[in-house]
Amino acid sequence: MSDLILHHYPVSPFAEKIRLILGHKQLAWKSVFIPMVMPKPDLTALTGGYRKTPVLQLGADVYCDTALICDVLEHIAPTPTIYPEAIKGAARIVAQWADSALFPSAMAYNFQPAGVAQVFAGASADTVQAFVADRTAMRGGAARMAAADATGTYKSYLRRLANMLHGQDYLFGAQPCVADFAAYHPLWFTQERTPALAGIFDATPEVKSWMARMKVIGHGSFSPCTAEEALRLAHSATPAALPGEVFQDEHDIALGTRVVIAADNFGQEPTEGELVAATRTRYTLRRTDDRAGNVHVHFPRVGFTLKKALA
Template sequence: MADLILHQYATSPFSEKIRLLMGAKGLDWQAVEIPPILPKPDVVALTGGYRRTPVLQVGADIYCDTALICEVIDRVAPAPAIYPAAQAASARLAAGWIDTALFTAAVTYLFQPAGVQSMLGHLTPAQIQAFSADRKAMRGDTNALRMPLPEAIALLHETFGRLEQQFNAGVAHVAGPELSVADFSLYHNVWFIKRASELASILDAYPALQAWYARMQAHGHGKVRVVTGADALAVAHRTDPAPQPRGVAAGSGFEAGDAVTVTPTDYARDPVAGVLVALDAHTVTLRRQDPRAGAVNVHFPRQGYQVQRAG
């Protein structure tokens, strides 16, 4: 198995989700610190345009979206399982809702005026302007990552209150009695809120939730070694993509070898173009060729991504 290389940055909540998972699995891994905003030339050389953070690289295979990254890491290191058989469906469903609806509420809550200083106070005015422009471009003309502030606060309180009751009733984890991917999704939302000292008091009313958070935080981040983007590109260039046994599902409307694009359906709608290698109900894989990265396979979850014929 090739080394796990996570392209991430320190303040990214979804990166923290994966860093904690690396710790829970007791993994050695490598980190490339990437810019939080465009341009990201090394990342784009690997992904073909996908700009969300983080991205997982395993040799010349590039995995986009933490929903898929979690599954890849679970295959590499099956213990502790994060898709326990009795909770596999509920864990995935809960994680999906937390990563979208709850995260949208958290972003709205944190980027109200009282929280902006905590979140962006380390940046210069010019950097804040660039960050705001980048995130506006990511949203495009959609309402992704935006909701009215009162509704965001209400959603956070309702969610945290229900979890508080569940934890107090003796259920140790988000999706049931066993650790699952849903715990890592909730964790990065709470971690994100805790970064904003002026607004973190919203958690004060939920001591059982905070005790759960402390137990999760104790997993740590595993053993990490920082490498450069050039190092990661060199790994991809000298490595062949792994064989893809799945192929393209019959009835999908596509065939292996079709020129296609894959585009997120919610925000950061930057299409990635390539040759279709595999497509089924769970994942889609494209083959790309890049002068710096060589031949790479770029993998996406099927859910949340649109596959179209190129052109």
């Protein structure tokens, strides 16, 4: 198996989700730090345009979006599972809620003035302005939730998590599953990056205890890796063989067609390539880059759009 390479940065909440799953599964991995804001030339040499954090690389295979990365890690290390059979559907639904509803409300709460002061302590005004402009662009012009609205929503969501945790250590029982890792990462940002605002957890002691249990899972065994080394590894590797199930057509777009894939809302930078697989759960594009060589870039179906590339 190729080395697991995670392209991320330390304060990324979604990266924390994957770092903890790597720790939970006791997988060894390599760490490539990427910029918080665009441009990200080393990352986009691999992805072809996708810029969100994190990205997982295995040789010449590049996996985008944490929902897909979770599936890949589960395939590599099925034990301990993050998808227990009896709750697999419910766990996935809660994880999707956490990523799409809990996360934006938590981050809107975190980025009120007291939180911003802690996140950017010691940073220059130019750094702050660049971050704000970058995230505004990622939202595609959509407004961010107001802090007062976010506070009320976040409190409601924390109470719901507390209800799920009543009488048990994790959201669905005695062991953590994908829902726990997805729900934890935005709360982790509040606790670790904006501690001035962490008093919001005081009303839900079950959540605070659960967060302590999640934190001690850790990140497993990892070593630093440079972006150039990761690109050389991709260039020297060959993409893994595609699974037998390679085509479920929902768009009347044949395999071999030049297509564009993009997220359906936040961070919509497109990736163009040749469609070589469209399974029940994912798309795969074949791309060639001067630095990365021939790579396969993989996306989940859910949360992404597929269109023919313009001629």
